[in-house]
Amino acid sequence: MRKRKKKNFQYSLIIAAILIFIVFVLLISSLNQNKKLNFFEVIIKDGTLSIYEFLSTPFTSPKRDDLDSIAKVRAENDSLKLALAELQKEKSVNYSDAFKHISAKIITRNIGTWYNQVTINKGATDGLKPGMAVMNNDGLVGITKTTSNHFTDVMLITSNQSNLIIPAEILSLNSREFGYIKGYHPEINQLVFNKINHQVDAKIGDYVTTSSISGSLPSGLKIGIISKIIKDEYGIVNRFYVEPVTSNHNMLYVTVLAQ
Amino acid sequence: MRIIILVGVSLFLDLLFNLYISSFINDFSLIAPLFSLVVIVYVYKFFENNLLSYFLISGAIGLVYGIAFTSTGILYLLIYLLIALITAIVASYFKPHFLINLAILVGSIFTYLLITYGLLLLFNVISFNIFNLMFGLISSFLLNIIYLILMSWFDYKTTPKKMYYL
Numbered sequence: 001m002r003k004r005k006k007k008n009f010q011y012s013l014i015i016a017a018i019l020i021f022i023v024f025v026l027l028i029s030s031l032n033q034n035k036k037l038n039f040f041e042v043i044i045k046d047g048t049l050s051i052y053e054f055l056s057t058p059f060t061s062p063k064r065d066d067l068d069s070i071a072k073v074r075a076e077n078d079s080l081k082l083a084l085a086e087l088q089k090e091k092s093v094n095y096s097d098a099f100k101h102i103s104a105k106i107i108t109r110n111i112g113t114w115y116n117q118v119t120i121n122k123g124a125t126d127g128l129k130p131g132m133a134v135m136n137n138d139g140l141v142g143i144t145k146t147t148s149n150h151f152t153d154v155m156l157i158t159s160n161q162s163n164l165i166i167p168a169e170i171l172s173l174n175s176r177e178f179g180y181i182k183g184y185h186p187e188i189n190q191l192v193f194n195k196i197n198h199q200v201d202a203k204i205g206d207y208v209t210t211s212s213i214s215g216s217l218p219s220g221l222k223i224g225i226i227s228k229i230i231k232d233e234y235g236i237v238n239r240f241y242v243e244p245v246t247s248n249h250n251m252l253y254v255t256v257l258a259q
Numbered sequence: 260m261r262i263i264i265l266v267g268v269s270l271f272l273d274l275l276f277n278l279y280i281s282s283f284i285n286d287f288s289l290i291a292p293l294f295s296l297v298v299i300v301y302v303y304k305f306f307e308n309n310l311l312s313y314f315l316i317s318g319a320i321g322l323v324y325g326i327a328f329t330s331t332g333i334l335y336l337l338i339y340l341l342i343a344l345i346t347a348i349v350a351s352y353f354k355p356h357f358l359i360n361l362a363i364l365v366g367s368i369f370t371y372l373l374i375t376y377g378l379l380l381l382f383n384v385i386s387f388n389i390f391n392l393m394f395g396l397i398s399s400f401l402l403n404i405i406y407l408i409l410m411s412w413f414d415y416k417t418t419p420k421k422m423y424y425l
Contacts, residue, residue: 027337027382028382029333030334037326048270055271056278153329
């Protein structure tokens, strides 16, 4: 009887250990930041968000004033395109934008938890992939993260996610300082710019933009303005606080720069 | 049918409120919605004698919420199952009552936030920031308690008196 009880207890322990191991493996695969959505996840995500987008249309449609201003901007854009084409012809210049601009609407956002991200209503069928720059009128807003067929998660630059590193540079009068943006302090609304070398020519008020050596992101997108310079205990400057040029609030439309 | 309506409306409002609050209110330090969690705590009373269905529904809500919001469906599936388990255990010791639901909700929100924060920290998805943790904890109670009150009132008004457990 005792031996049987002991055996049962051992079997229970083994089963519990296997279950905990399976749960851990599932969690690791679920939380892998570079994972692609599998077939079922794509179906659930597209299905849920499509239904939600349809039902939320009365609440999130642009107002009449916004529609009027969109029409004006569209007309202005058309006339500027014509002017550009004429100038190119005159000056025999061959200009082409390496990045395609895809406009998208933000349909949902997760506040109050640890993911600082939004979901936009464009996905793989529109040419979006992970790692693309997302911007609004002011500057860089985030980087695309996970795409399904019709929707994409965008990780905001004001996110504390460990794997968010944005190659950046400081534009000052005399030089360019290369480095990267990693980290965000929500209590003071400041990004952290880390420099690659220790010489400092930059000063407070200089702009921080995406770097020309980043490869995947277009260069020159505004990220923020230097607001504070941090020196370490040896007096060597290696970090800057950057105030983002974009505001996370009142953000309904963005543009994705697709290569 | 009532349960499907409650769950569907809660998920819809969860997504909508998150967008509206972040878009139109600059300081959302006290109003982070977790309506899908509230509905899990609330609908337990319909499943007192059928716990398997309760866990299935809670897991389904967690899976859909996790995939739609964060693309981490498994994480939310497991956490919502855990919240459902805690709700079932605690509620089994008391008679169904609004104040019991309220107490379970507060405990569930606290558990949910601590577990998600801990797991994301453990797997190096986010970096540790005490301000973020405190902000997340403080911001998650007020709106969700109000939602529980409204949902209880709505359910009470639309349920025949004989069927209502209070």
